Amino acid sequence: MSEQETKTSHTDPHALRKLILELSGVDIGKCIQCGKCTAGCVVANETDWTPNQVMQLIRLNDMETLLGSSMFWYCTSCQTCTVRCPVGIDIAKVMNTMRLLVLDKQVDPAETDVATVNKVFMRSLKAHGRVFELGLVMNKNFRTGHPFQDASMGPAMFSKGKIGLKPHNIKGRQRIKSIIRNAGRFLKRD
Amino acid sequence: MTESSQDPNITLYTYSEVEEVKGYVGNFEVTIRKKARSVDLDTCTGCGDCIQKCPKRVTSEFDMGLGRRKAVYIPYGQAVPNVPVIDKDTCLFYTKGKCRMCEEACGPQAIRLGQEDELITEKVGAIVVATGFDQWDWTKYGEYGGGEIENVITGLHMERMLESTGPTAGHVVRPSDGKEAETVVFIQCAGSRDPERGVSYCSRVCCMYTAKHALMLKEHQPNSQAYVFYIDVRAPGKNYEEFYQKAQRDHGAIYVRGRPSKLFERGDKVVVRGVDTLTGKTLEIEADLVVLATALVPSKGSMELAKKLNIPHDEYGFFSEVHPKLQPVDSVTKGIFLTGACQFPRDIPDTVAMSGAAAAGVCAVFSQDNLTIEPRIAEVDEDRCSSCFNCVDVCPFGAIEIATRGDRKVAHVQKSLCAGCGNCASACRVRAIDVDGFRDHQIYAQIRGAFEWGERP
Amino acid sequence: MEYGYFPGCSLTSTAKEYDETVRAMVKSFGVDLKEIQDWNCCGATPAGAVSEEASLALPWRNLALAEGQELTQVLSPCPACHSHMCSSHEVADDAQIAKRMEELTELSYSGKIELRHLLDFLIEEIGIEQIKEKVTKPLLGIKAACYYGCLTRLHGAKVDDRERPIKIQQVVEACGGTAVSFSHATDCCGASLVLSKTGTVLRLSNEILAAAKRAGANCVVVVCSVCQGNLDMRQKAIEKAYSVEYDLPVIYLSQLVLMSQGASPKELGFSKHFVKPDALWEKAFVADDTPKKKRKKKNRGRITH
Ligand SMILES: Cc1cc2nc3c(=O)[nH]c(=O)nc-3n(C[C@H](O)[C@H](O)[C@H](O)COP(=O)(O)OP(=O)(O)OC[C@H]3O[C@@H](n4cnc5c(N)ncnc54)[C@H](O)[C@@H]3O)c2cc1C
Numbered sequence: 001m002s003e004q005e006t007k008t009s010h011t012d013p014h015a016l017r018k019l020i021l022e023l024s025g026v027d028i029g030k031c032i033q034c035g036k037c038t039a040g041c042v043v044a045n046e047t048d049w050t051p052n053q054v055m056q057l058i059r060l061n062d063m064e065t066l067l068g069s070s071m072f073w074y075c076t077s078c079q080t081c082t083v084r085c086p087v088g089i090d091i092a093k094v095m096n097t098m099r100l101l102v103l104d105k106q107v108d109p110a111e112t113d114v115a116t117v118n119k120v121f122m123r124s125l126k127a128h129g130r131v132f133e134l135g136l137v138m139n140k141n142f143r144t145g146h147p148f149q150d151a152s153m154g155p156a157m158f159s160k161g162k163i164g165l166k167p168h169n170i171k172g173r174q175r176i177k178s179i180i181r182n183a184g185r186f187l188k189r190d
Numbered sequence: 191m192t193e194s195s196q197d198p199n200i201t202l203y204t205y206s207e208v209e210e211v212k213g214y215v216g217n218f219e220v221t222i223r224k225k226a227r228s229v230d231l232d233t234c235t236g237c238g239d240c241i242q243k244c245p246k247r248v249t250s251e252f253d254m255g256l257g258r259r260k261a262v263y264i265p266y267g268q269a270v271p272n273v274p275v276i277d278k279d280t281c282l283f284y285t286k287g288k289c290r291m292c293e294e295a296c297g298p299q300a301i302r303l304g305q306e307d308e309l310i311t312e313k314v315g316a317i318v319v320a321t322g323f324d325q326w327d328w329t330k331y332g333e334y335g336g337g338e339i340e341n342v343i344t345g346l347h348m349e350r351m352l353e354s355t356g357p358t359a360g361h362v363v364r365p366s367d368g369k370e371a372e373t374v375v376f377i378q379c380a381g382s383r384d385p386e387r388g389v390s391y392c393s394r395v396c397c398m399y400t401a402k403h404a405l406m407l408k409e410h411q412p413n414s415q416a417y418v419f420y421i422d423v424r425a426p427g428k429n430y431e432e433f434y435q436k437a438q439r440d441h442g443a444i445y446v447r448g449r450p451s452k453l454f455e456r457g458d459k460v461v462v463r464g465v466d467t468l469t470g471k472t473l474e475i476e477a478d479l480v481v482l483a484t485a486l487v488p489s490k491g492s493m494e495l496a497k498k499l500n501i502p503h504d505e506y507g508f509f510s511e512v513h514p515k516l517q518p519v520d521s522v523t524k525g526i527f528l529t530g531a532c533q534f535p536r537d538i539p540d541t542v543a544m545s546g547a548a549a550a551g552v553c554a555v556f557s558q559d560n561l562t563i564e565p566r567i568a569e570v571d572e573d574r575c576s577s578c579f580n581c582v583d584v585c586p587f588g589a590i591e592i593a594t595r596g597d598r599k600v601a602h603v604q605k606s607l608c609a610g611c612g613n614c615a616s617a618c619r620v621r622a623i624d625v626d627g628f629r630d631h632q633i634y635a636q637i638r639g640a641f642e643w644g645e646r647p
Numbered sequence: 648m649e650y651g652y653f654p655g656c657s658l659t660s661t662a663k664e665y666d667e668t669v670r671a672m673v674k675s676f677g678v679d680l681k682e683i684q685d686w687n688c689c690g691a692t693p694a695g696a697v698s699e700e701a702s703l704a705l706p707w708r709n710l711a712l713a714e715g716q717e718l719t720q721v722l723s724p725c726p727a728c729h730s731h732m733c734s735s736h737e738v739a740d741d742a743q744i745a746k747r748m749e750e751l752t753e754l755s756y757s758g759k760i761e762l763r764h765l766l767d768f769l770i771e772e773i774g775i776e777q778i779k780e781k782v783t784k785p786l787l788g789i790k791a792a793c794y795y796g797c798l799t800r801l802h803g804a805k806v807d808d809r810e811r812p813i814k815i816q817q818v819v820e821a822c823g824g825t826a827v828s829f830s831h832a833t834d835c836c837g838a839s840l841v842l843s844k845t846g847t848v849l850r851l852s853n854e855i856l857a858a859a860k861r862a863g864a865n866c867v868v869v870v871c872s873v874c875q876g877n878l879d880m881r882q883k884a885i886e887k888a889y890s891v892e893y894d895l896p897v898i899y900l901s902q903l904v905l906m907s908q909g910a911s912p913k914e915l916g917f918s919k920h921f922v923k924p925d926a927l928w929e930k931a932f933v934a935d936d937t938p939k940k941k942r943k944k945k946n947r948g949r950i951t952h
């Protein structure tokens with residue numbers, strides 16, 4: 001086999017498109033590759049692949065390239081792409097589905113910073129039922145290896161009473177813990 | 191136009207609209223509303239003195255607001271006939287009851303203030319519909335400024351500006367300050383290929399006219415630079431691809447593949463936020479002028495006209511042909527032909543070719559003493575007819591009349607109008623109507639035949 | 648009138664002044680807010696990026712609690728919280744998903760609560776007329792860049808026109824202020840990258856502030872705590888990174904409304920702002936007399952489309 005992936009007749013050439021459709025309810029088959037999603041995307045100039053290229057990678061059934069892409073980690077879920085897509089593809093939803101798929105397949109996320117923040121955020125939520133910002137920032141900085149990021153703002157935040165020193169624990173936090181523990185990655189759709 | 195106005199066999203009704211159409215192929219009776227021009231066609235010499243004197247200035251529709259006209263005006267230089275018309279919505283006499291300056295100015299006394307519309311009827315044997323197109327209302331695109339950014343215009347504005355006798359004498363300028371535009375961005379598919387908010391089809395002519403605009407811009411203003419944002423360049427036609435290549439190669443138009451997402455003003459520039467999908471790079475271009483290639487849609491009022499003519503149309507209002515390949519200029523109603531952009535967006539060569547075909551279709555009708563029609567035609571069993579006239583309501587071609595038989599009223603099919611669609615047959619509760627060739631017993635025989643196939647010798 | 652209230656996490660910490668002024672403003676219109684007891688975090692973007700079920704179940708619990716506490720309408724000042732609640736609210740109509748939500752939260756929700764974002768609440772429930780009536784100190788000197796961010800596009804948040812929203816402008820004008828024509832009203836500030844890709848956030852927020860400055864604004868008015876955080880708290884960092892100077896206070900719509908009702912800087916929580924609104928305060932109630940620059944037009948008509 002050459003280095004280029006050889007497409008064989010045994011694999012379903014539409015497998016990825018079908019998978020995305022099943023997981024998100026979004027059919028990228030309608031995409032006309034006009035590029036409007038990318039033109040309006042606020043992060044597309046920082047990512048390896050752009051939103052319209054992500055659509056095309058799905059069409060090309062290229063799971064491997066896609067899972068390793070940084071695009072959906074940068075995606076801010078701002079929905080600009082979705083509301084302007086001329087054929088009504090919910091691109092932002094596909095981006096989120098890709099984030100979930102990377103976690104589900106247990107491959108390394110291309111942008112660990114974002115994935116780490118998500119993880120730390122969920123941990124805080126599990127522990128307290130609400131987000132404890134100080135803990136969140138410290139924990140995240142520690143894990144992403146930028147211990148002093150935003151540190152300059154810390155003292156001002158305290159003095160302005162914007163960040164509490166103690167987390168607020170809600171009564172139902174056990175329930176929150178079990179929700180997060182038991183919740184499935186994807187919602188089952190008919 | 192001038193030629194046809196001088197042909198003895200052609201009667202031209204300008205500033206007129208069809209009110210009602212009755213009858214059928216060979217025997218149409220058309221009621222025409224001749225709108226009050228407020229100027230007498232026969233007396234007017236076209237000297238233009240009235241226009242000179244008229245104190246009321248308004249924006250010119252023909253120049254898309256880029257220029258001005260008077261309340262009494264001739265829409266454009268080559269207009270036929272060369273006789274002015276008074277715009278009742280802005281004329282001081284019609285709106286305020288005073289002025290009459292034009293009347294005073296007119297030597298031959300051709301002004302007819304207070305003139306009323308006139309209804310006339312004509313008997314004709316065939317009708318050719320050529321009502322053309324309008325531009326899609328692009329101001330629905332909030333992300334492109336929704337019509338609020340002055341230096342965002344459409345291809346039609348560009349046409350007017352490039353015209354040497356037009357409002358800017360051939361200069362491409364920014365409407366905001368009248369300065370010559372240097373960087374001009376063209377955006378294709380503004381509304382086309384957008385089923386969510388515009389139209390789903392490709393408007394067919396925009397790729398080529400944009401290439402033309404880009405090319406002419408460079409010729410008129412050598413210091414200018416054109417950028418063309420496109421999704422796909424569609425140039426199928428004789429010498430079309432070569433023309434588009436020429437615009438790129440020889441006239442330096444830079445083609446960027448991708449539909450822009452947003453237009454906004456920065457200083458006196460319009461920023462185009464776009465992408466080049468070939469490189470995957472997003473980019474912003476600061477333009478003096480942005481020209482949108484807006485989608486072509488059927489002209490306003492085409493749906494109403496379709497009703498008057500009893501011809502079907504598609505979801506957008508484009509009139510439907512009988513068969514896209516075999517009968518592209520025939521409407522479903524016999525004797526009514528279609529041509530040009532009223533049937534679907536098309537360019538001038540295609541429109542001219544189609545018009546020739548439509549004219550030939552008319553000649554074919556007129557050249558025969560008797561008309562041959564399809565045998566698939568509905569027939570009423572008058573004894574059975576219960577006079578409910580459900581069929582009259584469902585017939586899309588208005589082919590069913592109510593006839594009197596003694597003291598009874600019964601449905602009667604006008605054969606030359608019937609298209610054999612069978613709507614009436616399924617609507618008739620007493621089974622009094624059937625379509626020849628598709629009678630119940632014939633259909634049953636076919637079904638039976640199909641199942642007996644194997645047993646036959 | 649009584650109204651349910653979901654402040655959301657940021658309003659209890661980084662955006663306390665938003666919470667306090669929302670409460671005071673709503674009260675000024677004679678509406679009592681009842682906070683949902685023991686509410687939890689709506690999950691924000693991270694929950695959605697980790698588990699689709701959790702992102703629906705977390706707001707579901709809040710909705711169910713609200714229903715249990717006999718609230719029929721719920722107001723949230725945070726666009727993201729509001730949007731997440733809307734998404735969860737929608738699935739109540741889907742028996743299969745609703746059942747799964749009940750399993751996860753052990754709470755049922757009928758799908759009958761009416762959800763409103765603050766902006767929607769102001770326009771639809773209170774109404775422009777009532778906002779006008781309460782104005783005692785018209786904001787004659789306010790030239791606001793009304794910033795919506797992603798609010799108009801968010802799922803379920805059908806608050807305004809997606810591309811050319813007008814509701815914040817309507818409120819600003821009702822309070823006697825002027826809304827400048829602002830090109831970046833719906834551009835993204837980078838919100839969800841705030842903890843991970845700070846550079847991106849600075850770049851995006853810079854563009855927004857630059858557009859506001861260009862438009863001649865003397866403040867930015869927002870309805871989202873994250874927007875406020877990015878544009879206010881990080882403004883110094885932006886100015887440094889891009890060698891620019893903005894000095895544009897970023898104020899919440901609720902602060903603006905209270906300002907027009909005569910509230911003091913202290914009551915408005917202005918001390919919590921990073922970009923001090925002091926200079927703005929000086930100008931806020933005085934009409935700006937400098938004549939407007941008029942663009943000279945060669946073309947006397949207006950082009951038609
Ligand atoms: C910006 C632009 C540039 C173009 N450039 C080119 C080009 O360079 N080359 C080219 O080949 N094509 C070009 N085209 C396409 C060209 O304009 C069309 O092919 C052509 O106009 C179609 O002709 P038509 O007669 O079918 O319709 P139209 O030109 O639209 O004419 C229809 C006429 O019917 C009249 N009408 C409408 N409704 C009624 C009614 N109810 N009663 C009476 N009258 C009515 C209208 O007033 C109009 O005069 C361009 C199109 C655009 C938008």
Ligand code: SF4
Nearest residue numbers: 031032034035037085
């Ligand atoms: S905007 Fe929609 S149609 Fe256009 S490239 Fe993106 S996903 Fe495809």
Ligand code: SF4
Nearest residue numbers: 041075076078079081
């Ligand atoms: S939602 Fe994501 S992909 Fe879409 S425009 Fe925003 S950042 Fe880009």
